[in-house]
Amino acid sequence: MASQETMPSLPGATAPESVWSGGVSPYAVVPKKLGMWLFIVSDAITFASLILAYSYIRVASVNWPRPFDLWPSIINANVMTVVLLTSSITVVMAVRASKMGRRGTTARWLMATIAGGVLFDILHIHEWLGLIGEGVRLFSNPWGTPMFGASFFALTGLHMLHVTIGVFYLGVIAWGFQRSKFTADDVEISGLYWHFVDLVWMFLFPLVYLMSAKTAWF
């Protein structure tokens, strides 16, 4: 850590622990929060790569399948989106309660978020089983481009894995925060992860479902 004696003339260096004096806390966040942000950035690039690949073959394919009827698939995907968005609100409430030191309330909001994540997974697995029942396999399906199955299951499967990991992560945080093993920062950091999972779905929902909705003209 640089002191005022060694760096007295830096503009803005008004105190020994000036944020620009070298290594105190230039971002004003705890290190593990910065770590989560860096993880999110790297994971965003992973998902962006998959989304690029999916978008490319979706647009370029001559006979891409459109298996999703308004009922049940598109309605189901809308309900999944509402569930995930609502679980983001409950995690915001959990973070808010944790900052105010309300341990019981925080745990309850986190449990509500976990319930949202579990419901999302159940609805998604139901959707998967429906497609598998209709004959969709990784490299074949009854309707068109054989890669539909592989790309659909890879993209939504990776997202579902993130949701499932998030459910366990939030469960550990809820358990630990109530027992004073974790701090409000830990709740906030787990919330960042959950919001990211929500954010990724905001791209998958239109790309995977809406772009393959069965319409009167397709």
Place this chain on the structure above:
Amino acid sequence: MQATLVHGHPEPKRIFLIVWVWLLALTGTETLLAYQHVALEVMLIALMTLSIVKASLIIAYFMHLRFERRSLVLTLMPAVVFVIAMLFVVFPDSLRLLRMRPH
């Protein structure tokens, strides 16, 4: 934490509820758009634009980046946007293949 508190108090719930309502409204708009008879590339651009708006709202408010120090925002966002933009440089080639579809 100072970054989370405004004048010593958390942001009002109302802000987050307004953002949540907007996100739901944009989701509904996307679903309605999916049933409009427009060209595939127009549909893709429209849906992805709305998704970027939704993602921005989540990052700014739910992930709290709007209230963080600017140095954190400037470290994270331009880099990730640049990398993702570079990934998508090849995307227009898919539209070339679209034009080659048999009619």
